[in-house]
Amino acid sequence: MFSRRFQGQVKTVTVNRAPSGQFFASVLVEDENQVPEPVLETIDRAVGVDLGLHDFAVLSTGEKVPHPQWLERELYRLKILQRRLAKTTKGSKNRAKARQKIARLHERMVNRRQDALHKLSTDLVRRFDTVCIEDLNVAGMARNHALARRIAQSGWAEFRRQLEYKATWSGKHVRVIGRLAPSSRLCPCGYYNHDLTLADRQWDCPICQRHHDRDVLAANNIKRFAFAEHETGRDTPGVPGERPPVDDRRRP
Numbered sequence: 001m002f003s004r005r006f007q008g009q010v011k012t013v014t015v016n017r018a019p020s021g022q023f024f025a026s027v028l029v030e031d032e033n034q035v036p037e038p039v040l041e042t043i044d045r046a047v048g049v050d051l052g053l054h055d056f057a058v059l060s061t062g063e064k065v066p067h068p069q070w071l072e073r074e075l076y077r078l079k080i081l082q083r084r085l086a087k088t089t090k091g092s093k094n095r096a097k098a099r100q101k102i103a104r105l106h107e108r109m110v111n112r113r114q115d116a117l118h119k120l121s122t123d124l125v126r127r128f129d130t131v132c133i134e135d136l137n138v139a140g141m142a143r144n145h146a147l148a149r150r151i152a153q154s155g156w157a158e159f160r161r162q163l164e165y166k167a168t169w170s171g172k173h174v175r176v177i178g179r180l181a182p183s184s185r186l187c188p189c190g191y192y193n194h195d196l197t198l199a200d201r202q203w204d205c206p207i208c209q210r211h212h213d214r215d216v217l218a219a220n221n222i223k224r225f226a227f228a229e230h231e232t233g234r235d236t237p238g239v240p241g242e243r244p245p246v247d248d249r250r251r252p
């Protein structure tokens, strides 16, 4: 059944069969819509996004986007189904049925996650001219076992892909900065908090007395450095001559 109509000339249609037995058609359409001229960027019309484990995303505006509530529930259900599968006999009908149940649940989770990512990426590109994110070293972080599951689930790479094509289509921008490990530790005044642990959600700067939410601070630093990094040799509004820290050990 067609659930969508297309405008323009259909170039290719690819049909795939999902493990659950459902069929999907991917349709590539060429339309006449031109990609718009990119808008001029200013730091005031930009947003920094910190993708994390505590919340899915925290914006430099202070807004927090939590991980979807269904995630924990579905992960629990997945565990139960996997345990059931392990108890079935190899080659039996029950085993095939259990397999398919897992495949169906997995597909549903991927689809729901996809919906949540689209909602957020569309909202960001609509509201801001520039979206600044970190280039997350996912492989490196996944070595930490406790974090691995959430990273796999949260779909950071997919989120970046969506942001980039949606920005192109609407003349907006995505700025990706190299991974900035100290982003939640660095006060705009230059003070670097060496003692911050993962459990500390907030801290106060002893030099300038500013109060920081660690994730909102990180999102703001991502935005600042995204603009500093791209405009080397020139003063950027709000970031006069500032460079991202290369090695946090060298900072006071």
Ligand SMILES: [Zn+2]
Residues within 6 Å of the ligand: 187, 188, 189, 190, 191, 205, 206, 207, 208, 209, 210
């Ligand atoms: Zn400070």
